Amino acid sequence: MSDLLDAVGPAFSRLRRSVLLDVENPVPAKDLTRTLVLNIVEDGTDGEVTVGVVAERLAVDPSVASRMVTxxxxxxxxxxxxxxxxxxxxxxxxxxxxVATLERFRQHQRTAFEYITREWPEQERLEFARLLLKYVAAIGALRTVRDGASG
Structure with missing residues (x-):
């Protein structure tokens, strides 16, 4: 079990958004980067997303975030x-x-997920999706706790 848990970090490192370049009608590579910013703006819990928030969420210098936003x-x-x-x-x-770009991107993400897991039993595909969403929600909860403690 320890080996399995030790393998999680390296597996995350091997995950690549670039798989979306290999599906039918791919999202342009530049838009893959843009969607990082668009998702942060859309996810803005209080509707007050600034360049500083983008920099913080992407863990980049504010000047880099400013160029991405521009x-x-x-x-x-x-x-x-x-x-x-x-x-x-x-x-x-x-x-x-x-909004339209994010919708196209999400459709491509779904297509990639379905392609990558095409040989998985449907129950495993759905369980993985459920657990991945649970994992992401837990990350969001940690951020909420951290932001509440610092505010």
Whole structure:
């Protein structure tokens, strides 16, 4: 059992978003990076996602996050808006094109999942999906606790 648990970290390291380049009608490689930012903006729990939040969630320097956000704005996927809580702050909003891009990306993710697990028994495929969602929810709960403790 210890060997199995020890293998989890390296397995996560081998996971690649690039598998989405190998499915039918792939998402352009540049959009794979853009979707990282778009997902953070969409997941913004309080609707007040800033470039600083993007930097924190991606664990990158604020200047890198700023360039990524600017690229998404230039592509028409994001718009800047004034914060409803503090007019001095600028927050990020998904544009209709950004929403459509995320929808296409998610369809490609599902296609990739179905392709990769095509030889798995349906029960295993569904159980893996359920456990993966449970794992991600636990990560979200940890972030909520951490953010609450620091705020």
């Amino acid at each position: 690229d998404c704005i230039s592509a028409g996927y994001l718009a800047r808006a004034a914060s409803q809580r503090d007019g001095r702050r600028t927050v990020l909003r998904l544009s209709p094109e950004g």
